[in-house]
Amino acid sequence: MKTHQRFLSAAFLLSVFTYSSLGLATTQTCDSYASLKRMEGQVQLVKANSPFPVRNPELPYALCTGDLVQTVSKAQALISHVGGEVVLAENSRLEVLDADSLSLAEGAALFQIAQREGHRFVAKTPLIVIGVKGTEFLVSSQTARNDVALFKGAVGVERQDGQAMAYFRTKPVSEMSFEEYQAYQKKSFSEYKNSLDQAFNDYKEQQMAEFKAYVSGVDLQTGRQLTLNSDGEKPEAIDAPVNKAVEQLQKQLHLWLE
Amino acid sequence: MGLFKKNGISLLKKHGFYLLGFILLLLTYQLALHPPLIIQSLASALTDDYFHWNKRKPSEKLVFIDIENTSVRAHGRWPWSRDLVAKGVAQLNTAEVIGLDILFSEPTVATHDQALSNAISRLENKVIGGVFLNGPQAETLTKDNAGYQHLLYSSLNRTENAQLIDSQRAEIPITKIREAFPLLAALNTSPDADQKIRHYPLAFWLQDAAIPNMGVQMWRLGHFVDLELNGTQALLGEQPLAVDKKTRARINYYPVGTWQRIAFTELLQPDWDPQRLAGRWVLVGVSEAGVTDMRVTPLGELPGPLIHLTFVSNLLDNSLLTDINGWELLAVLLAVFIFVIFIWQFSQPWLRLLLFFLLGLSIAGIGVAGYAFFNLWLEIFYPLVFLLLTVLVGEVWFFVMSRAETAYLRSAFSSYVAPALVDKLVKQGDELQLGGKRQQLTVLFSDLRDFTPTTELLETEELVSHLNRYFGSMIEEVHRYNGTLDKLMGDAVMALFNAPLADEDHAYHACLAAAGMMQALDAFNLPYSVDDPHYLRMGIGINTGEAVVGNIGAANRFNFTAIGDAVNTAARLESMTKEVNCNWQASKQAGEVKPCETVDIIIGEKTFAAVKDRLPCYPVIGLELKGKLQAQDVWVLDWRKMIAQGRLP
Numbered sequence: 001m002k003t004h005q006r007f008l009s010a011a012f013l014l015s016v017f018t019y020s021s022l023g024l025a026t027t028q029t030c031d032s033y034a035s036l037k038r039m040e041g042q043v044q045l046v047k048a049n050s051p052f053p054v055r056n057p058e059l060p061y062a063l064c065t066g067d068l069v070q071t072v073s074k075a076q077a078l079i080s081h082v083g084g085e086v087v088l089a090e091n092s093r094l095e096v097l098d099a100d101s102l103s104l105a106e107g108a109a110l111f112q113i114a115q116r117e118g119h120r121f122v123a124k125t126p127l128i129v130i131g132v133k134g135t136e137f138l139v140s141s142q143t144a145r146n147d148v149a150l151f152k153g154a155v156g157v158e159r160q161d162g163q164a165m166a167y168f169r170t171k172p173v174s175e176m177s178f179e180e181y182q183a184y185q186k187k188s189f190s191e192y193k194n195s196l197d198q199a200f201n202d203y204k205e206q207q208m209a210e211f212k213a214y215v216s217g218v219d220l221q222t223g224r225q226l227t228l229n230s231d232g233e234k235p236e237a238i239d240a241p242v243n244k245a246v247e248q249l250q251k252q253l254h255l256w257l258e
Numbered sequence: 259m260g261l262f263k264k265n266g267i268s269l270l271k272k273h274g275f276y277l278l279g280f281i282l283l284l285l286t287y288q289l290a291l292h293p294p295l296i297i298q299s300l301a302s303a304l305t306d307d308y309f310h311w312n313k314r315k316p317s318e319k320l321v322f323i324d325i326e327n328t329s330v331r332a333h334g335r336w337p338w339s340r341d342l343v344a345k346g347v348a349q350l351n352t353a354e355v356i357g358l359d360i361l362f363s364e365p366t367v368a369t370h371d372q373a374l375s376n377a378i379s380r381l382e383n384k385v386i387g388g389v390f391l392n393g394p395q396a397e398t399l400t401k402d403n404a405g406y407q408h409l410l411y412s413s414l415n416r417t418e419n420a421q422l423i424d425s426q427r428a429e430i431p432i433t434k435i436r437e438a439f440p441l442l443a444a445l446n447t448s449p450d451a452d453q454k455i456r457h458y459p460l461a462f463w464l465q466d467a468a469i470p471n472m473g474v475q476m477w478r479l480g481h482f483v484d485l486e487l488n489g490t491q492a493l494l495g496e497q498p499l500a501v502d503k504k505t506r507a508r509i510n511y512y513p514v515g516t517w518q519r520i521a522f523t524e525l526l527q528p529d530w531d532p533q534r535l536a537g538r539w540v541l542v543g544v545s546e547a548g549v550t551d552m553r554v555t556p557l558g559e560l561p562g563p564l565i566h567l568t569f570v571s572n573l574l575d576n577s578l579l580t581d582i583n584g585w586e587l588l589a590v591l592l593a594v595f596i597f598v599i600f601i602w603q604f605s606q607p608w609l610r611l612l613l614f615f616l617l618g619l620s621i622a623g624i625g626v627a628g629y630a631f632f633n634l635w636l637e638i639f640y641p642l643v644f645l646l647l648t649v650l651v652g653e654v655w656f657f658v659m660s661r662a663e664t665a666y667l668r669s670a671f672s673s674y675v676a677p678a679l680v681d682k683l684v685k686q687g688d689e690l691q692l693g694g695k696r697q698q699l700t701v702l703f704s705d706l707r708d709f710t711p712t713t714e715l716l717e718t719e720e721l722v723s724h725l726n727r728y729f730g731s732m733i734e735e736v737h738r739y740n741g742t743l744d745k746l747m748g749d750a751v752m753a754l755f756n757a758p759l760a761d762e763d764h765a766y767h768a769c770l771a772a773a774g775m776m777q778a779l780d781a782f783n784l785p786y787s788v789d790d791p792h793y794l795r796m797g798i799g800i801n802t803g804e805a806v807v808g809n810i811g812a813a814n815r816f817n818f819t820a821i822g823d824a825v826n827t828a829a830r831l832e833s834m835t836k837e838v839n840c841n842w843q844a845s846k847q848a849g850e851v852k853p854c855e856t857v858d859i860i861i862g863e864k865t866f867a868a869v870k871d872r873l874p875c876y877p878v879i880g881l882e883l884k885g886k887l888q889a890q891d892v893w894v895l896d897w898r899k900m901i902a903q904g905r906l907p
Contacts, residue, residue: 042407046415051484052441053411068415072466091466106418126418143419 030064041075168209359543387439443475694808765868799831
């Protein structure tokens with residue numbers, strides 16, 4: 001009980017010190033690795049030690065470990081990080097970790113990471129870890145599945161828990177029969193509308209994915225998209241060409257990178 | 259068969275019975291997992307009294323600024339003019355956290371609205387305004403609505419797949435007043451099936467925003483920590499909160515009347531001391547009866563603001579309740595089941611019922627103790643229902659099985675034992691040891707002498723009916739003296755005394771039965787002359803000694819019988835009667851004086867020892883028993899003299 005009281009009084013003191021951050025926190029005392037550079041729609045910026053968002057942050061706004069940037073629908077944010085730049089899509093949440101890593105807690109984001117000597121940048125979601133060497137890729141973290149689409153450079157994808165996953169690969173078009181190709185074309189057109197929410201198993205069937213091997217990580221190639229099923233199921237990953245909807249999203253987010 | 263073991267339950271088919279109990283357990287558990295509304299209400303009604311065991315007082319830190327009866331008498335009916343409210347609100351500035359459990363959703367006189375807005379603004383960043391989700395005048399807020407953005411700003415930031423009560427619409431303060439509030443919070447509660455409030459929703463979905471409830475928002479502001487929601491896990495700063503599937507915490511009510519309440523009108527008095535609120539967390543709300551902010555709780559009606567404050571106080575003194583459900587409840591039910599199985603081992607129904615009653619009381623006691631000492635909430639309804647079901651089903655089963663057992667005893671013994679004895683057997687069922695036992699008993703053997711010629715002379719049908727009449731009167735005599743008919747073999751009768759029913763004076767009673775049989779035979783022979791083939795002659799042997807008694811045979815065909823030397827000797831004594839009688843008659847004709855006319859009953863040594871002082875017996879010296887090498891002393895029992903002495907009733 002005593003420690004509890006001590007904790008409460010410490011929390012109280014802390015709250016007195018940090019009071020200013022409610023509504024008018026602008027001064028930074030932490031090591032900043034990133035900054036919020038641009039936003040559109042309602043973007044919330046929550047400091048690590050605060051339950052409340054920063055009211056009307058002045059841009060660029062320096063971000064430290066544990067700080068959150070979140071977007072609601074129709075909102076978008078550009079975060080500049082020591083390692084590169086990230087465009088956060090709508091309904092997404094990004095947490096700043098340190099000089100070499102960011103975590104996408106929810107939603108989708110386009111990462112453009114510059115190659116740095118002696119540094120390996122890491123992007124995370126609750127499910128996966130993406131190791132990066134100079135590249136541009138899009139990450140989506142949904143309840144049902146995670147997606148990583150690579151547009152430039154190279155990334156390696158592993159699960160947070162290190163479990164091996166069953167690795168499937170879409171049948172190359174050259175190996176498809178004419179009927180299969182027709183079916184594939186038809187399906188990829190319908191998939192265009194609901195891509196990132198699509199149930200993993202539907203997607204797997206649609207991609208005519210063939211089992212290749214059990215792997216602990218996947219080195220993704222440019223123009224490919226890796227889709228992982230959600231936690232709690234038997235780990236699986238599908239390697240397929242980048243989805244049209246993802247490509248569309250990448251184009252939209254990429255505009256902010258130029 | 260094992261039908262006659264000492265313990266109650268082992269009389270029954272145990273495994274099927276236990277399986278039935280286990281099925282009841284799973285059914286009860288399913289009921290607890292998905293209770294229909296009526297069951298929920300019943301279950302809650304049983305545990306609502308727990309709160310009487312709460313002797314805690316709400317935290318000193320919390321104050322309810324109450325617009326109650328005296329305030330209404332002083333300033334007129336609610337709602338008041340907002341400049342009046344503004345004057346009171348202005349007095350709150352020494353408090354640490356201020357919540358307003360009042361909805362300012364309609365504009366009034368512009369200057370009054372402005373006055374309130376100004377008063378709220380002067381409270382700086384420590385005041386929280388209320389919104390009411392899904393209320394009667396709630397509107398759908400578009401995403402670019404400033405009110406929605408204000409709510410979004412006030413909402414929880416660290417949620418992932420949070421399972422919250424969903425709402426699409428909200429009733430929010432008018433813009434002028436809303437803008438004065440740094441933060442907003444929900445003012446909603448969530449009643450149970452019976453409309454009573456026992457749970458406190460931590461937050462609600464309003465479109466994309468997780469709007470914290472007033473109590474949670476006060477904590478966030480007061481302690482500057484966020485509430486993290488992940489699925490149905492809730493973490494308030496470092497402190498995990500026990501919540502249900504809708505992220506509702508179970509609140510622990512304090513005794514009514516223990517709250518620090520300050521009438522709103524006191525704020526407006528000239529002698530108001532602002533230091534009374536220094537460092538406090540206050541919630542301003544209405545308890546005046548005319549305003550519908552009274553909520554039904556297990557303690558009766560409580561003003562809505564006190565429900566928010568109860569939650570906050572529970573957080574402050576760490577007394578939020580944790581439900582015992584899921585596997586924990588299953589473990590409780592299993593524990594009850596183990597006790598029930600234990601109680602089933604007792605055969606006396608009154609003892610079982612007493613123990614079941616005590617078990618029920620213990621469940622209730624454990625529920626209260628869990629609440630009072632560990633902040634655990636056990637819906638004792640489910641273990642009690644399970645107990646009741648198992649007791650009912652169990653006792654019905656016991657009843658049916660004991661009926662079946664009675665019927666069995668009757669059918670199994672009524673042909674061998676006197677009907678009056680069968681009743682006794684049934685009553686004493688538990689004390690009967692029919693499984694096999696070595697014991698002292700007296701065996702009576704009777705056989706007809708020279709019966710083969712009779713069988714040749716009589717027609718078959720007449721022979722059978724003649725024999726049946728004869729057996730009828732013999733068996734009647736056996737039963738009269740508490741003997742058990744063991745079996746009929748041809749024309750012979752074997753009867754046991756002292757088994758299966760205990761009889762201390764079994765030797766004597768066997769002798770009486772033998773004399774009775776001789777007397778009955780005399781009466782049976784009365785219509786016939788000595789030369790008539792219908793005329794029967796009988797010899798009886800009686801022996802007392804140790805034998806093994808029990809149900810002997812195969813599963814479907816068995817008899818209660820005795821085996822052992824004592825039985826064999828009795829049979830041999832009987833077969834001696836004819837020869838001894840011949841010698842006896844020869845001696846008489848040779849002029850020897852014999853104490854009785856004929857030799858019809860011969861008794862063994864131990865039987866003699868038991869009856870020698872009471873019955874007329876004469877020794878037959880040096881008789882050699884068939885099949886037994888050693889000579890044995892036997893005695894003739896003079897049944898005619900016994901009759902003359904009036905030994906037979």
